[in-house]
Amino acid sequence: MVNTAYLQVSTNGNTDIHDITTKVEAEILRSEVASGLVTVFCPSSTSAVTTIEFENGCLSDFRSLFDEIVNPERPYAHNLRWGDGNGHSHIRAALLGPSLTVPFSDRKLLLGTWQQIIFVDFDNRPRQRRLVLQVVGD
Amino acid sequence: MVNTAYLQVSTNGNTDIHDITTKVEAEILRSEVASGLVTVFCPSSTSAVTTIEFENGCLSDFRSLFDEIVNPERPYAHNLRWGDGNGHSHIRAALLGPSLTVPFSDRKLLLGTWQQIIFVDFDNRPRQRRLVLQVVGD
């Protein structure tokens, strides 16, 4: 069985981080698939998905990492060509990745106690995003 | 068909790296699924999974990368709030990612000759870990 659903997220951009765990769980319940995989996919080249302990310290440290290794202040070839100033957003998104696959069983996500699914919008302005939640299983 | 299994791993923490390839292959044989996908998932916010050539040079270089880009010696907001000293572990795990999906066919993982599946425990102390192996296929 395959169930395709979409999740709307309004973001502020600039490495805005959203905990989408509850919404992914709700979609699994709606899907009538008991056990399998859910792939959370960002159909975008400036946003990404991973897991983290969703508390302000970790979120701040996560943003600092990307400011350090993909610094928005340095020159980007993308910006020179297109002038939209989000060259760093593209590179951050490509590094972290647009896809996360999480197993579930008996209709429950098999996450750790302190582990949440996060959607990260790296773009340099607010965006209305639509994520794909693809549920495959029995 | 969906088969959910668990894999116990005892680690030393501190970027301890375990080759779990043989155990993932054994689980595919047990599952009676001939072809499909296996998702190796870390239900934790301080560990992660990827592939590498499992030889001491690569393992040492891999640890050096994380010491450089997510240096445990600098301040972390997580540590200031919680005092557990593993702020770098959380950020490393979020960057590398908790999920790896590997195809298999005729009950064999479709890995490269010099490619192994590794579980990496970034936490700052020994841990007893339980990974999820979700097998989906025919």
Next chain:
Amino acid sequence: MVNTAYLQVSTNGNTDIHDITTKVEAEILRSEVASGLVTVFCPSSTSAVTTIEFENGCLSDFRSLFDEIVNPERPYAHNLRWGDGNGHSHIRAALLGPSLTVPFSDRKLLLGTWQQIIFVDFDNRPRQRRLVLQVVGD
């Protein structure tokens, strides 16, 4: 339903980046699976897969990121042991990851408008690569 296919790619190595989106879409059409997941997998420890906006600015910035955070000019333990000079290739591939899972529906990949699937060969010489495309769905 599970369909296993392979994709041949001739590369120049040295972070050569190939847009494989059209070939992945063609394989979904051949598979006769209407909706599900396709996992693009690199059976190699020196190449990786992600998505990006495939334009020269982004590609140049992406290469610069890896030159900065996994600099080929510094010493690598792998090179000291094996003398093949591709220690940085292994570490880059392990960081970016060998696996990408993309949802599709009505035989179409659910990618963003400006988002392409890229195969990145980090090895330090030209290679003939064979990627796995595993299609699972209905």
